[in-house]
Amino acid sequence: MKTIATLTCLLFVLGSTWSYPQQDYFMDNHQDYIMDDPASVYDYDNTDGSYEEETSLDYDNLELPSFSVDEQTYAVQEGGDVDISFAVSGPTPYVPIVKKVSKDGKPEQLLFVGDLKIKKNKKYELKNNVLTIRDVNKDDAGEYMYFFEVEPVVELTHLLDVQYAPTITSQTPKNQKVNKGESVTLACEAEGNPVPKITWSRVGGHLPAGPQEEGHSMTLLDVDRHVEGTYSCKADNGIGNPVIEEMSISVIYAPEIVTEKAIISTGEGDKVELVCIVYSRPASEVTWQKDGSSVEHEPNMEETKGGHKHTLMLQNITEEMFGDYTCHAKNEHGESEATINLTDLPTPPHFTSDINGGEETSYTLTFETESYYPITEYQINYREAKTSDSSEEPGSWMDLGSLGVEDVDTKEMTHTLKYTIGNLTKATEYEVLAAVKNQNKWSNESSFLFSTKKDKPQSHASTSGSSSLLTTSTSMLVIAVVLLLN
Known part of the structure; x- marks a missing residue:
């Protein structure tokens, strides 16, 4: 049977040294305590609540308690259990006190006086000088002190570091x-x-x-x-x-427009899509014009939109439909426009060959163009980009004239051509102009720079030989000097 004692009784036992908020306490049926003065061990009698002196001690010659462990930091994750050891060197008649040290303005907590559990909390247990804390949470973090109320005070403090998962806020x-x-x-x-x-x-x-x-x-x-x-x-x-x-x-932001193609080559009877990608916030109002006039309600033309993509569908192309189409976008922050050219001309040649040629005196030029109609001929002009290393002046143009189409690879509207230019100078940069023609018209010209194969890097064998010769001569000179000195 356990007896409930009041704080007044507890403070009498402790010699009225400590003061804590009033709360319920309980103690075992039989507990020995050392009184401050005189130095005696008293027995608390559960039957009548009195103390009787059992054994008188020589207080002056009583050995003070000591600890066999040093201060430590105990790390435990939130929700786990931890055993904090306050190992005492041998038995001692002094009564230990365990408390959580005050920190950051929080009051200290008295946990144990001897075996007397001060707080009615199942998470704390003290046994064999080991403080066990169960189901640890963030509030349990801090310093725990195990001490004896002697002169001087004998104490040991451990730090409990409670680790827990992060939380985040914007x-x-x-x-x-x-x-x-x-x-x-x-x-x-x-x-x-x-x-x-x-x-x-x-x-x-x-x-x-x-x-x-x-x-x-x-x-x-x-x-x-x-x-x-x-x-x-x-x-x-x-x-x-x-x-x-x-x-x-x-x-x-104000509208920004990107076109899928700036030039679209087509022909009579064909159908095409003119596409403008319009970016803006808030969304823009988009309109289409042809050569400055609205295309709204025009036959063979239909406007569609989906997200950022604005499309003008053209059906059954006629010659009158060739020209410049403009998509115009406007919102409260500004406006923008982009132009797409619809033409029956081939698109200017797009060069696909490597700018660094693999031959010293020739170069194979490859290029492609888009045309609704077949390519019937093309022309190439070329010249040296500069006449010498000391001059920035280009050479004279060499006109290869109109070249017939013999080797062309056609996939739908894309036509790929190639031509080998001969009698070139090795390790030289050239500029080339090319244009193509379909059954109707010539395309605009495109320019391209390429170079013929450069010389191979020079061998360093002679340099190495010179180094070897120099090393040998130096060695012989050293030997001669040594002989003269001797």
């Missing part, structure tokens, strides 16, 4: 709108033990500085539409799973 709005050209900052705060590492990434993309950045905040400068999206702030300290907070950025 410090800036989760959805931010910013004008093009301005700067925007994203910030988040993480709490945990150990201190979490914070990394930033972009969902489905990269940050301006690379895949990831570290730190509590990230600032994007001179923003444009390319920074729009969702950004992730991740906190990780190795305890539990990382936590993530996502934030988004929207950029307010």
